[in-house]
Amino acid sequence: MSRKMILRVSVAVLCVYFVIAICAPLFTPFGPAEISGKPLQPPGNDHLLGTNDLGQDIFCQLVYGARITLLFGFCSALLSVLISTTVGIVIGYYGGFVDEFVSRCIDILVPIPMFPLLIVLTAFFSPGVLQISLLMGVLGSIHGIRIIRSQVLSLAQTSFVEGARAIGASDFHIMSRHILPNVMPVVMVKFVSQSQHLLVMGVGLSFIGLWDTTTVDWGTMIQNSYSSGGMALGLWWWLLPPGIAVIGISLALAMIGYSFEEKFNPRVGVNRI
Amino acid sequence: MPGDYITNYLLSLTNHLPKEAVDQFYHQFGLDLPLTEQYVLYLSNIMQGEWGYSYAYSVPVFSLIMEKLSWSLILLLPATVLGILIGTVLGAWSGWKSGGKKDLAVFNLMIVIRAIPEFWWAIMAVVVFAFYLKWFPLGGYTSIDILYTGLSIPDVLYHAVLPVSLMTFFIATGNYYVMRNSMISVIGEEYITTARAKGLDERGILWNHALKNALLPMITITTFQFAAIIMGNVFIETVFSWPGVGLLTTEALRLRDLPLLEGIFLLDTLFSITAMLAADVLCSLIDPRIRMGEDV
Numbered sequence: 001m002s003r004k005m006i007l008r009v010s011v012a013v014l015c016v017y018f019v020i021a022i023c024a025p026l027f028t029p030f031g032p033a034e035i036s037g038k039p040l041q042p043p044g045n046d047h048l049l050g051t052n053d054l055g056q057d058i059f060c061q062l063v064y065g066a067r068i069t070l071l072f073g074f075c076s077a078l079l080s081v082l083i084s085t086t087v088g089i090v091i092g093y094y095g096g097f098v099d100e101f102v103s104r105c106i107d108i109l110v111p112i113p114m115f116p117l118l119i120v121l122t123a124f125f126s127p128g129v130l131q132i133s134l135l136m137g138v139l140g141s142i143h144g145i146r147i148i149r150s151q152v153l154s155l156a157q158t159s160f161v162e163g164a165r166a167i168g169a170s171d172f173h174i175m176s177r178h179i180l181p182n183v184m185p186v187v188m189v190k191f192v193s194q195s196q197h198l199l200v201m202g203v204g205l206s207f208i209g210l211w212d213t214t215t216v217d218w219g220t221m222i223q224n225s226y227s228s229g230g231m232a233l234g235l236w237w238w239l240l241p242p243g244i245a246v247i248g249i250s251l252a253l254a255m256i257g258y259s260f261e262e263k264f265n266p267r268v269g270v271n272r273i
Numbered sequence: 274m275p276g277d278y279i280t281n282y283l284l285s286l287t288n289h290l291p292k293e294a295v296d297q298f299y300h301q302f303g304l305d306l307p308l309t310e311q312y313v314l315y316l317s318n319i320m321q322g323e324w325g326y327s328y329a330y331s332v333p334v335f336s337l338i339m340e341k342l343s344w345s346l347i348l349l350l351p352a353t354v355l356g357i358l359i360g361t362v363l364g365a366w367s368g369w370k371s372g373g374k375k376d377l378a379v380f381n382l383m384i385v386i387r388a389i390p391e392f393w394w395a396i397m398a399v400v401v402f403a404f405y406l407k408w409f410p411l412g413g414y415t416s417i418d419i420l421y422t423g424l425s426i427p428d429v430l431y432h433a434v435l436p437v438s439l440m441t442f443f444i445a446t447g448n449y450y451v452m453r454n455s456m457i458s459v460i461g462e463e464y465i466t467t468a469r470a471k472g473l474d475e476r477g478i479l480w481n482h483a484l485k486n487a488l489l490p491m492i493t494i495t496t497f498q499f500a501a502i503i504m505g506n507v508f509i510e511t512v513f514s515w516p517g518v519g520l521l522t523t524e525a526l527r528l529r530d531l532p533l534l535e536g537i538f539l540l541d542t543l544f545s546i547t548a549m550l551a552a553d554v555l556c557s558l559i560d561p562r563i564r565m566g567e568d569v
């Protein structure tokens with residue numbers, strides 16, 4: 001399969017996930033927390049993927065779980081890219097004291113390991129799903145600021161920026177119309193790779209039980225099934241679906257990310273991948 | 274995840290919360306002070322080497338972490354060394370052959386491996402190799418025989434095989450990317466073209482020109498990976514119930530044992546700062562193009 005084909009398939013898979021997440025109530029006969037049948041029923045006509053130990057329908061949990069998983073994956077990635085682009089462009093463009101100050105602050109923040117910090121912060125503030133995704137977004141933006149800044153530093157010296165300044169364009173105009181389109185490829189690559197990274201991290205966080213278990217997402221489902229010995233009892237329909245769902249979206253995002261990188265990153269493009 | 278340690282603990286014992294007990298606990302650990310005051314107290318304690326007491330284990334945090342760290346090291350030391358070696362060799366080979374069919378196959382395989390969450394690999398490994406094939410134990414660090422025979426090293430190693438191989442696998446894929454990218458950018462350099470134009474044989478170019486330069490970014494990555502050892506591997510240790518720092522973290526999290534969590538996090542941060550410093554110094558020692566201080 002060629003890269004183009006892989007990219008198309010990945011985008012299609014991603015769209016399917018989004019449609020399922022948005023139209024969740026259309027697909028599901030029961031709510032995610034509703035006890036709708038006997039516990040531990042195998043897949044059948046009533047329950048497409050069977051039921052868990054409480055008698056909740058696994059298919060419904062899976063579909064509603066997509067909402068939460070996608071929410072924290074993409075919200076946090078969007079926020080992180082937004083912050084790193086804005087801050088990176090502003091400090092790269094103005095330079096001088098602002099740049100020096102923010103860069104030193106980032107130097108201080110970079111060595112702090114993100115995952116443990118996230119664990120400590122969630123343990124301390126016990127936030128909800130939305131707050132955690134905001135937190136992940138803010139923490140995940142730090143690395144991106146450096147990348148965008150280094151791009152903008154060289155862009156700010158180019159003649160088209162100088163030309164724009166000479167005809168009296170305002171700083172905001174230059175930043176939004178001349179610099180932003182030029183860093184857009186990097187931003188796109190960063191967004192896709194970041195959303196994959198943060199989505200998997202979010203599922204991991206809920207797998208180790210970081211947020212309250214009343215919100216059902218894929219990580220919680222895997223955790224529930226694994227800790228109650230779902231697989232050991234031969235209850236494959238309980239453990240496999242959420243895992244496969246995570247793998248599907250993570251693979252699709254990874255493939256899109258690499259295809260983008262290949263397209264936009266001249267360094268990788270030198271020797272054809 | 275709401276609640277703090279004492280309310281959780283008391284509620285698991287009885288249904289009502291004795292107010293005096295909660296107040297006493299707060300007072301004993303200084304939790305009734307304002308946050309700023311608590312922070313100043315924490316800082317001054319850290320400066321004096323007092324890392325605080327764990328709520329759940331009632332022992333000093335530092336010695337507890339150190340004890341668990343030695344267990345984590347059993348897994349992570351071999352995994353890190355092996356992972357770095359395998360990843361570097363595979364990445365170098367793949368980068369040198371970049372664009373070829375074999376390189377593409379390995380590269381795509383690595384993307385797929387990387388995209389699947391770590392804990393999922395771990396669960397699947399337990400299910401397949403331990404549960405269905407029964408080649409390895411399901412988890413833990415020793416078998417039940419320890420009660421009669423005492424802790425035996427072969428037994429512990431036997432329990433460590435599966436987690437170590439999984440971690441090796443992961444560390445290797447991470448290194449593979451860095452090494453491959455580095456190799457690709459090095460063989461695009463002009464000095465490689467020059468070497469070819471001089472008529473050097475390919476093997477000589479690979480060993481003397483390409484590999485040496487491509488290995489430079491690996492220094493930074495390697496020091497970082499050694500720093501990451503301290504955190505243990507939360508997912509793999511949790512899935513395999515290996516009594517290391519990673520499992521300690523999830524336990525502390527479950528019990529809301531804040532001093533313990535803070536201790537683990539602090540140690541982790543200190544390690545990564547040291548690793549950054551070490552990476553900078555090493556890079557400037559090895560690469561003459563990077564200089565420290567004087568002429569920046």
